[in-house]
Amino acid sequence: MALLSAADQKRLRETFAEMKRPVRLLFFTQTLDCETCVPTRQILDELPPLSDKITIEEVNFVLDRDRAKEYGIDRVPAVAVAYEDAGLPPGETGTAVIKDSRIRFLGTPAGYEFISLVQAILLVGGRESILSAENRALVSAATQPVRIQVFTTPS
Amino acid sequence: MSLAHEMAFANPNITAYAVEATEFPDLARRYMVNGVPKTVVNDEVEILGAVPQDEFVEQALQLPSKTS
Numbered sequence: 754m755a756l757l758s759a760a761d762q763k764r765l766r767e768t769f770a771e772m773k774r775p776v777r778l779l780f781f782t783q784t785l786d787c788e789t790c791v792p793t794r795q796i797l798d799e800l801p802p803l804s805d806k807i808t809i810e811e812v813n814f815v816l817d818r819d820r821a822k823e824y825g826i827d828r829v830p831a832v833a834v835a836y837e838d839a840g841l842p843p844g845e846t847g848t849a850v851i852k853d854s855r856i857r858f859l860g861t862p863a864g865y866e867f868i869s870l871v872q873a874i875l876l877v878g879g880r881e882s883i884l885s886a887e888n889r890a891l892v893s894a895a896t897q898p899v900r901i902q903v904f905t906t907p908s
Numbered sequence: 909m910s911l912a913h914e915m916a917f918a919n920p921n922i923t924a925y926a927v928e929a930t931e932f933p934d935l936a937r938r939y940m941v942n943g944v945p946k947t948v949v950n951d952e953v954e955i956l957g958a959v960p961q962d963e964f965v966e967q968a969l970q971l972p973s974k975t976s
Contacts, residue, residue, distance in 0.1 A: 789931055825923060828932065855916040859935075860928025869926055872910050876917055884914050888965045892918045895969055899922040901912040902948045904929040904941045 773879030864907030
């Protein structure tokens with residue numbers, strides 16, 4: 754059963770049509786002891802039918818610890834937003850290079866978090882940044898690791 | 909949330925997590941989350957509520973304040 758209304762699906766399909774780059778959602782999950790992993794998968798599954806530029810890759814948090822560590826994921830459900838870099842010269846074929854956007858979601862992306870997820874997909878998919886030129890310069894100049902956690906609730 | 913995510917995408921040194929507070933009460937307790945949004949930077953700086961972009965960037969990067 755679709756979680757999104759037909760109207761929302763239509764609106765999102767139109768918005769995603771502007772994406773320039775394929776986005777891959779790495780979904781970290783586990784089978785046992787994770788009440789919200791299945792609902793999270795159901796929410797994520799709404800997205801690929803709306804755009805051929807959105808894919809989901811499921812990563813088993815228990816079996817693929819290295820991958821979880823690589824992406825700084827220490828709990829599930831979690832989503833890491835990645836993108837395919839069109840680094841190959843025209844005419845050459847090969848596996849697309851997957852790049853990390855360093856955008857993460859911990860917990861079910863429902864309600865406001867779903868809107869944040871859509872915004873993250875659009876940004877990584879090629880949308881112009883909302884940061885002002887001045888702030889972009891300040892952000893680019895940061896040379897030390899910065900870890901930002903934003904706590905939210907679904908409503 | 910989007911500002912933190914924008915910052916992460918703009919600089920490889922920055923990682924941004926949107927954390928669903930009710931789902932992870934241990935984290936909510938550890939970071940004393942009593943209201944949302946609450947932003948915690950490098951476990952030391954706290955930004956409460958939704959703040960304007962200039963202020964958010966300044967605090968998240970721990971830059972000297974222009975306004976005070």
